[in-house]
Amino acid sequence: MEPQARTAAASDPAPARTVADLVRDRWNDHRTGLRFEDRALTHHEVAEGAATRAALLAGLLPADAPPHFGVLLDNTPEYPLWLSAAALAGAAVAGINPTRRGPELARDILHTDCRLLITEDAHLHLLDGLELPGVRILVTGTPEYARLLASCAGALPGEATVAPVGPGARILLYFTSGSTGAPKAAICTQGRLAAAGRSLAGHFGVRRDDVHYICMPMFHGNAVLADWAPALAAGASIALRRRFSASAFLPDVRAFGATYFTYVGRAVQYILATPERPDDRDNPLRVGFGTEAGAVDAGRFAERFGVRLVEGYGSSEGGAAIQRTTGTPPGAIGRAAPGSDLAVVDPETGRERPPARLAPDGRLLNGSEAIGELVNRGRGPFEGYWRNPDADAARLRGGWYWTGDLFFRDPEGYLYFAGRDDDRLRVDSENLAAAMIENILARYGPAESVAVHAVPDPVAGDQVMASLALGPGEEPGGTATAFDPGSFRRFLDEQPDLGPKMVPRFVRILPRLPVTATNKIHRAVLRRAGFRCPDPVWWRPPGSAAYRRLTDEDRATLLAEYRAHAREDLLGR
Incomplete structure (x- = not known):
């Protein structure tokens, strides 16, 4: 049975105004549209599944509340199916972060006025003991779930809605990945998401035969706006990885025939840390698009895998965008988007x-x-x-x-x-940017990843602290490389763009940097611990250029100095 909505034609359809348009465009498309592990769905089956779930939403969401529902899932086929269902029904998806716990997790669900929560057995334990008044929990893969879907089978796109469908209809409530304070739920409408998909598809020349590999978490805006939406807009297919895995990245790319992927945070560094193989360049990828890889690692990625990484910039909330064009200098993001x-x-x-x-x-x-x-x-x-x-x-x-x-x-x-x-750091009255110092320290060979943040100076302003995660050494069993303070000091002295005030006062050595759920360095955790952390810390005592191990006696002396200047309360913030 054909839907009453506009169907896909042999030629390119007219520009879609909503995500619902993009979903309906795929109704008659019987090419492979989604792959996950050993499963495959056609574009039509995805649109059909979305229409079924849209009808289910119409029956489950109460009329006296905002048309919002939460999705607490890994990157399984259910995630894009529910996104597409929300588009058809005029509802909004709140992407719930599974790394949140207890009251914080409950707060995210209740703050976004979710009256329905879609989850899976793997995450059900996270909800134990939570007070979620008025929230119905639906668990995928259960008999109840199968029965509800069966009751809505045969639904057509546009038949069941919970709110008017148009460019101004909310489709996403996605939490910003800030590491301090309660996350904010940014609103994204169907018009903005559809426009973002069309724009990126055009910018990267996405074709119908492309395969977008989605390994970043879909509760975050990166995976939805920069990976799923352009694939949907161009009629390309998607391939899902339940959770990001550096070791599975290249096997997945080859198995799925992936041509495009997105990344955030330290994902690129984790991939580069996997053992090199002579056939690393034997892969179908054309491009990777993301942020925070850094120029040094982007160059290493291109050299090793033969794939260019395009560093982009667009605030999650949509307020500003920078577009990379031909002729953009190395290290630059680009110019202001039109x-x-x-x-x-x-x-x-x-x-x-x-x-x-x-x-x-x-x-x-x-x-x-x-x-x-x-x-x-x-x-x-x-x-x-x-x-x-x-x-x-x-x-x-x-x-x-x-x-x-x-x-x-x-x-x-x-x-x-x-x-x-x-x-930002303010050292001896000079403003410094942590990212600038990180880009320099990233050249240090033994370091797999680097983070720079401020620690308060005992008297005024800040001091620079660096956290280094060192790669495996040559010892049997791959034990971590030992930190060599003399080698590190010589490295610093050889960097022509490292100003004297950028030189770290403290250096923390740890096996792996803490990251947020979206693989961004969790600087708040590092900043709160400062030099009072359990890991080894090396420092340059005042008046010394050489690093030595920070001792308990050193810490006691430092803390006494903070107290003497009434600045001890600044530590740990």
Whole structure:
């Protein structure tokens, strides 16, 4: 039976205004559209499953509440099926982070006014003991679930809705991945998500025969906006990995014939840390798109796998976007996307920062005056946070959208990422960006990953602390490389773009850096521990250029100095 909605034609369909349009476009498409482990669904079967679930939503979501439901799932076929169902029904999906626990997890579900929660047996234990009044829990793979789906079989797209379907209809409530405070649920409408999918599909030349590998968690905006949406817009297929696995990355890519993937945080570093093989370049990938890989690791990835990584930038909330074009210099993200009026400003005065002065080798020569916060002074697609007017006001100040990210701009207008707003350090009255120091320390051979953050100075301002995760050495069994303070000091001295105030005062050595659920370094955890952590810490005592092991006596002396200047309460924040 054919749906009453517009169906796919032999030629490209007219530009879709909603995600529901994109789902309906695939109704008559019987090519493979989704692969997961040993399962495969056609595009038509995905659209059919979405229509069934949309009808189920119409029967389960109460009419007296916002049309929201939560999804607490790994990257299984159920996730894109429910996203597509939400589009057809006019509902919104709140992506629930399975790494959240207890009251925080309950808060995310209740804050987004979810009256239905879709989960799976693997995550059911997370809900034990939680107070979730008014929330119905539906577990996939159970007899009840199968019975409910069977009762809605044969539904057609557009037959069952819970709210009007249009460009302004909410489809996503996805939590920002901030590491401090309660996460904010950013609103994304069908119009914005469809436009993002079309834009990225066009930018990367996504074809119908492409395969998008989704290994980043789908509760996060990266996987949905930058991977699933462009595949849906272009009629490409998707391949799912339940959870990211560095060791399974290349086997998956080959098995699925994947041509495109997205990444965030340290995913690229984890892949690079897997053992090299002579056939690493034997893979179908064309491009990887993401953020925070860093220029050094992007180069290593291209050399090893023959795949270019495109570093992009777009705030999760949609308020600002930078587009990489031909001719973008190494290290730069790109220029402002069409329609944006981006500026790098002093966050205190709002005055525009002067252009960066770059040395022939790309070193930033005037970082303290060129680095500022990126703002969008024009009209942006920021759609606000759900039930959080204070957060809305903090983003939109003086008619501008404030990204909270640090950048600098070269004389030609190319923008360079310099860190997050909370990654700023002030050392001896000089403003520094943690990301700039991290990019330099990433060259240190034994380090697999690096994080830089501030620790309060005992008297005023900050001091630089670096955390290094060292790779395996040559010893039998792959034991970790021992930290060599002399070698590290010599490395620092050889870096032409490492200013004297950038040199770490403290160096923490640990086997693996803590990360958030989206593989971004969890700097808040590192910052709270500071030099009072259980891992080995090396430091440069005042007046010394050499590193030595921080002892209990050293810590006691430091803490006494903090107390003497009434700054001990700043530690651990």
